[in-house]
Amino acid sequence: MPDVKYDQLTPSQxxxxxxxxxxxxxxxxxxSGKTRVITYRVAALINSxxxxxNICAITFTNKAADEMCQRVVALGIPAEGPRFAxxxxxxxxxxxLCVTILxxxxxxxxxxxxxxxxxxxxxxxxxxQAVKDCExxxxxxxxxRMLDNISKLKNRLIDVxxxxxxxxxxxxxxxxxxxxxxxxxxxxxxxxxxDDLLVKTAFLLEGSGEVCSELGNRFKFLLIDEYQDTNxxxxxxxxxxxxxxNNICVTGDPDQxxxxxxxxxxxxILAFENDWPDATVIKLEENFRSRPKIxxxxxxxxxxxxxxxxxxxxxxxxxxxxxxxxxxxxxxxxAEAVAQQVKELKDKGASLNDIxxxxxxxxxxxxxxxxxxxxxxxxxxxxxxxxxxxxxxxDLLAYLKILVNPSDEIALLRIINTPPxxxxxxxxxxxxxxxxxxNITFFDGLKNAEDIDSLxxxxxxxxxxxxxxxxxxxxxxxGKVAALTERAFVESGLEKSLRDSGDQGxxxxxxxxxxxxxxxxxDQQTEEPSxxxxxxxxxxxxxxxxxxxxxxxxxxxxxxxxxxxxxENVFIVGVEEGLLPHERSNAGEDKDELEEERRLxxxxxxxxxxxxxxxxxxxxxxxxxxxxxxxxxxxxxLGLDFTERPQENIASSxxxxxxxxxxQYDFAPGQRVRHKSFGPGTVKEFIDMWENSIxxxxxxxxxxxxxxxxxxxLSKI
DNA sequence: CTTGAGTTGGTTTTT
DNA sequence: CCAACTCAAG
Numbered sequence: 194m195p196d197v198k199y200d201q202l203t204p205s206q207x208x209x210x211x212x213x214x215x216x217x218x219x220x221x222x223x224x225s226g227k228t229r230v231i232t233y234r235v236a237a238l239i240n241s242x243x244x245x246x247n248i249c250a251i252t253f254t255n256k257a258a259d260e261m262c263q264r265v266v267a268l269g270i271p272a273e274g275p276r277f278a279x280x281x282x283x284x285x286x287x288x289x290l291c292v293t294i295l296x297x298x299x300x301x302x303x304x305x306x307x308x309x310x311x312x313x314x315x316x317x318x319x320x321x322q323a324v325k326d327c328e329x330x331x332x333x334x335x336x337x338r339m340l341d342n343i344s345k346l347k348n349r350l351i352d353v354x355x356x357x358x359x360x361x362x363x364x365x366x367x368x369x370x371x372x373x374x375x376x377x378x379x380x381x382x383x384x385x386x387x388d389d390l391l392v393k394t395a396f397l398l399e400g401s402g403e404v405c406s407e408l409g410n411r412f413k414f415l416l417i418d419e420y421q422d423t424n425x426x427x428x429x430x431x432x433x434x435x436x437x438x439n440n441i442c443v444t445g446d447p448d449q450x451x452x453x454x455x456x457x458x459x460x461x462i463l464a465f466e467n468d469w470p471d472a473t474v475i476k477l478e479e480n481f482r483s484r485p486k487i488x489x490x491x492x493x494x495x496x497x498x499x500x501x502x503x504x505x506x507x508x509x510x511x512x513x514x515x516x517x518x519x520x521x522x523x524x525x526x527x528a529e530a531v532a533q534q535v536k537e538l539k540d541k542g543a544s545l546n547d548i549x550x551x552x553x554x555x556x557x558x559x560x561x562x563x564x565x566x567x568x569x570x571x572x573x574x575x576x577x578x579x580x581x582x583x584x585x586x587x588d589l590l591a592y593l594k595i596l597v598n599p600s601d602e603i604a605l606l607r608i609i610n611t612p613p614x615x616x617x618x619x620x621x622x623x624x625x626x627x628x629x630x631x632n633i634t635f636f637d638g639l640k641n642a643e644d645i646d647s648l649x650x651x652x653x654x655x656x657x658x659x660x661x662x663x664x665x666x667x668x669x670x671x672g673k674v675a676a677l678t679e680r681a682f683v684e685s686g687l688e689k690s691l692r693d694s695g696d697q698g699x700x701x702x703x704x705x706x707x708x709x710x711x712x713x714x715x716d717q718q719t720e721e722p723s724x725x726x727x728x729x730x731x732x733x734x735x736x737x738x739x740x741x742x743x744x745x746x747x748x749x750x751x752x753x754x755x756x757x758x759x760x761e762n763v764f765i766v767g768v769e770e771g772l773l774p775h776e777r778s779n780a781g782e783d784k785d786e787l788e789e790e791r792r793l794x795x796x797x798x799x800x801x802x803x804x805x806x807x808x809x810x811x812x813x814x815x816x817x818x819x820x821x822x823x824x825x826x827x828x829x830x831l832g833l834d835f836t837e838r839p840q841e842n843i844a845s846s847x848x849x850x851x852x853x854x855x856x857q858y859d860f861a862p863g864q865r866v867r868h869k870s871f872g873p874g875t876v877k878e879f880i881d882m883w884e885n886s887i888x889x890x891x892x893x894x895x896x897x898x899x900x901x902x903x904x905x906x907l908s909k910i
Numbered sequence: 911c912t913t914g915a916g917t918t919g920g921t922t923t924t925t
Numbered sequence: 926c927c928a929a930c931t932c933a934a935g
Contacts, residue, residue, distance in 0.1 A: 254925080288925050313924090337920080387925050455924065554922055556926095578924080610911090617911045735925060753923045777922055793923080816921070817926045 197236045197268045202229075209475045210234045212442065216435075216469035218462075219444040222506050223491075223799035224482025224759065227444040228252075231416050232261055234442060235282050236268040238414055245270065248282040249412040249434075251290065253419040256738040257757055258285045261418075283412070287427050288387065288733050291394040295385075298404055302397050307725055309384040309594055309601045310732035314582075316340055316386050318603055323374035327367070334371065343372050347388035348424045348456030350395055381634070383600040388456075391426035398433035409437035419757070420445035420465075424456035432468070439469060447502060448495050451753060451793045453785070454778075463502070478505045482759050484514030484803050491798045493832035498788045515804040518833055520824065523812040524557075524767070528564035531764050534806060535570050535747055538762055542909050545571060547761035549748040551797045553773045557766065558749050565747065575750035577739030581731060585691060585701040586708055590728070592681040596667050597725045599636040606635075612690035615655050623647045624656070674727045675713035682709070752797045763801035768794070769809045770823040794827050807831075860888045866907045871898065873910065 202210060206226055209219050210233045221227035231250055239245050252258040262284050270282075283290070292310070299306040311319065320336045320343075346356055353373045360369045379385065385393065398405050415435050417423065420443035423431070435441040443465065450459045466472050480488055485508035492506050521527040535548055550561060558574050565572040580586065588611050591604035598604075610616045627645045628638030642648060642656040662684065669677045682688050682705055691698040691705070715730075716722045737754045748760070752773075767773060774790035798805060809824045860866070864876040866888075874892035888907065891897045900907070 286925070332919095335920090390925085452924075454922080556921085613912070615911065619911085733925065737924090751923065772922095775922055815926095 197233070197240060197270075199233065199237070202233065203477075203479060205475060205477055205479075206230055206233075209442075209444075209477070210237050212473060212475070214438075214440055216439050216465075216472040217442040218465045218469075218472050218474045219442070219477060220462075220474065220504070221444055221446055221477035222480060222504055223446065223449065223796070224480040225477035226481060227446070227477060228257070228261065228418055228757070230444060230477070231418050231442070232264045232268070234416060235261075235265055235284075236270055239270050239282070243414065245282045247411070247413040248416070249290070249414070250282060250284045250416040251287055251418065251431075252284065253286065253422060253757065254735050254737045255286055255289065255733065256735075256740065257418065258289070286733065287423070287430070288390050289730070291390040291430070292729050292733070294394050294397070294408070295390065298397055301401060301404060302393060304385070304393060305383045305598075305600075307383065307598045309382065309598045309604065310390070310729055311379065311382075311384045311386045311603070312578075312732065315384070315603045319378045319382075319384075320371070320375055322378055323371050326374045326378075327370050329367065329371070334367065339368065339371050339375075342368055343375060344388050345456065346372065347392050348426060350392060350426055350429060352392070352396070381600065382602050383598050384603070388426075391424070391430065395426045395429045395433070398430060405433050406437055408434055413438055414440045415442070417441070417443045418445075419449075421447050421450040421459055421462045422452045422457040423461050425458055425461075426456075428458065428461045439471075441469065446504075448498075448504065448792055449756070449796050449799075451756065451789060451796055453789050476504070479507045479509050480799075481509050482802055483799060484508070484510050485512045486514035486516050487798060487801050487803075487805055490516060490805075490831040490833065491795055494791060494798065494827060494830050495795045497830050498791055500785065500788055510802075513803075516833070517806050518828060518831070519806070519808045521808060521810045523819075524560050524810045524814060525564070527766055527808050527810045528560045529567070530808070531561065531766060531806070532564040532568040532570055534764070535565075536568055538804075539570070543762060545745055545747050546743055548764075549750065549755065549758070549760040549762070549800065550764040550766060551750060551752045551755050551800070552766050553752055553775055553793075555751060561749055561766070565749075571744075571746040572749055573739075573741060573744050573746045575736055575740045575748055575754050577734050577736045579736075580704070580707070580739070581734060583701070583704055585687070585705055589678065589682055589685075589687060589705060589708065590731075592663075592666070592685055592687075593678065593724060594728055595636070595663060596670050596677075597728060600634050602635045605639075608685070609639075609659065612686045614659065614686070616652065616659065620648065620652045620656070623652075670724050673713075673716045674722055674724055675709055675716050677724065678709050678712045752793050755797060755800050759800050759802060761802045762804040762806075763797070764806045764808070765794070765797045766808050767810065767813070768807055768825045768828055769813065770825055772813075772822075773825050773827065791827060791830075794825075860902070860907070860909075865910045866890060867910050868892070868900075868905060868907055871896075 199207065199210070206229065209217065209230045219227055219230055235248055235250055238248055250261060252261055265282065265284070295302060295304055296306040317336055317340065320340050321331060324331050324334050324336060324339065353369065353376055356372060357369045360366045379389070398408070412434060415431060417431060431441060443462070445462045447459055447462055450457060453459065466474065488506045488508050495501070519530070521530060531550055538548060539545060552558065555576065562572065562574065588608060591607040594601050594604040595608065606621070609621060623645060624638045624642065625635055627641070628635050639656050639660050642653050666677065666681055669680060691701045712727065715727050719726070736750070737756070740748060740750070740754070740758070773794060774787055778786045778790050807828070809822065809828065811822060812819055813822050860876045862876050865873065866876055867873050868890070871892045872894065874890040877889045877891050877897065888902050888905065889897065889899050890907070
């Protein structure tokens with residue numbers, strides 16, 4: 194068995210890691226090492242003789258899953274990719290797990306395993322069609338609203354039939370009809386939306402004791418990170434999974450629940466002890482991440498929430514910190530100040546990897562980007578889905594999707610005339626009418642084009658050519674994904690059309706190249722690469738997955754994407770009423786939503802280790818209109834001297850120690866330093882004792898000295 | 911059938 | 926403000 198070093202663990206972490214069997218709830222504040230507990234517990238279970246593939250760990254994002262796999266491997270335990278694979282622990286998100294299960298148990302669900310996963314824009318097309326099919330107007334029944342309602346129903350595991358029986362007023366009855374049509378359209382396309390992945394899996398487990406016990410047998414230990422953000426469907430899946438053995442271990446922090454709007458049910462974690470009465474509860478309250486001052490304001494803020502259990506944040510780190518709240522004139526000035534502060538930090542030796550800027554809405558990244566470009570500071574906007582939402586990428590992927598799942602009408606409609614090949618709306622409508630009449634898929638309709646009398650000879654010929662092209666591609670489906678992607682790109686004519694379209698096409702070409710590179714990486718890194726698997730994986734890609742921790746660039750991201758990360762220096766911008774809390778959160782009336790916005794700010798604050806810069810602007814341009822803003826109520830809750838409305842510039846409200854001194858108090862082994870009389874040397878050891886910290890330096894002269902940092906006057910080189 | 915100009919409407923967070 | 930959609934001319 195591998196030799197895992199457990200000595201880094203604190204007693205309470207140790208207790209959680211080595212908890213023998215049965216349900217375990219780990220309530221843990223920010224920066225307390227809860228993910229570490231899961232990681233080490235996986236290792237400890239394997240060391241105690243549990244077979245690796247009997248363990249299933251659930252993370253919140255794919256990124257988190259990848260990282261956990263890597264850490265488990267680093268502990269000496271084999272754990273390659275996040276998927277079902279023989280001798281390894283299964284580490285993945287709930288959604289990936291569901292995809293795997295649904296593929297494996299296709300015969301039990303009747304869902305073709307080649308299903309497409311529909312994202313927001315695909316869903317939007319389907320719902321529009323559904324509303325139209327119901328002969329309703331999209332102005333009376335806004336697609337986005339309908340989708341939102343349907344999603345809420347799905348999160349509560351209410352299917353079409355049971356909603357039909359409970360809907361008794363006109364509005365709900367209509368919604369039931371739309372829901373019905375929407376599900377039918379998805380089924381016809383052999384597609385599942387994000388919610389369906391969970392819903393179908395939950396129903397599969399609920400409906401089949403056999404599957405349940407099979408999976409319970411397969412996974413004898415279930416571990417779930419970020420349990421506070423699970424929804425009802427995920428809860429049901431978890432319950433069904435462990436019904437045979439109750440070996441469930443969850444970690445979470447109710448104060449960091451920020452996905453209520455997506456169906457996350459905070460009651461899951463609050464009621465854990467009711468659900469599993471023999472549960473052991475372990476609290477991790479020590480915080481290894483942030484300096485005390487940061488924890489102090491975080492605590493002041495979160496204490497305002499009424500609907501919460503009291504929890505301590507016990508600081509471990511020395512008390513030197515830098516917390517600043519500043520009001521700027523407008524968003525440009527704010528962004529400029531952030532960029533310049535970043536520059537200063539960099540000049541003082543900070544790595545750009547250790548700096549992050551958080552904001553409430555994605556639209557706010559633009560003004561920051563401009564400021565970073567002006568100041569020549571490298572940055573990355575953490576927005577993973579953006580890439581996959583580009584037109585050229587979606588077009589090319591649609592070609593691949595249709596090869597795997599010919600029923601995917603959304604994909605087919607997307608590419609049938611992209612690039613233009615003379616198959617226009619009229620032709621498409623005629624084929625669709627034919628397909629509907631004969632009760633076949635659109636693709637089969639195209640295949641039968643010769644038999645469709647309404648089509649012109651020219652149209653028929655074009656369709657035949659198109660279908661033949663796809664059939665040619667199909668022959669390569671079993672091969673490498675990258676090769677097929679490239680082939681489809683060239684032979685479809687997409688490449689030529691991009692090359693012919695000037696500058697815009699040039700960046701598009703670069704993007705496609707990037708996609709082909711990514712596909713190539715997939716081919717190499719995956720044990721059994723398949724086009725289906727590749728497409729389903731990238732469909733579950735999230736913003737947070739795009740974060741590169743060692744890019745050497747400042748990270749710009751939403752507060753939501755910041756979940757689970759930590760940085761030495763954190764900027765939180767736009768802390769204004771209407772933005773944080775966001776107006777659309779209905780935070781004015783709905784207290785729960787206001788509390789969720791507060792938790793979001795709390796999550797942002799607690800990402801910071803040492804330096805925290807919070808700011809607002811007095812004027813902000815929203816949708817092209819310059820508006821006067823009001824500082825966020827949350828700013829007044831931090832317990833800083835932020836009592837009056839910000840007039841000009843609010844100077845530092847709270848500076849425990851100056852930034853410069855603080856920087857000098859931290860030395861890591863390996864750091865090159867210079868001493869006034871001893872000359873240059875290398876730090877061997879740093880004993881952190883607040884202002885009495887001691888540093889051990891081996892000087893170039895050969896001698897090694899222990900020095901008190903505050904007297905030694907060392908400078909970093 | 912294609913293209914581009916003009917209009918409309920929707921604007922949070924994301925697996 | 927911008928993206929998605931509509932519509933009319935070529």
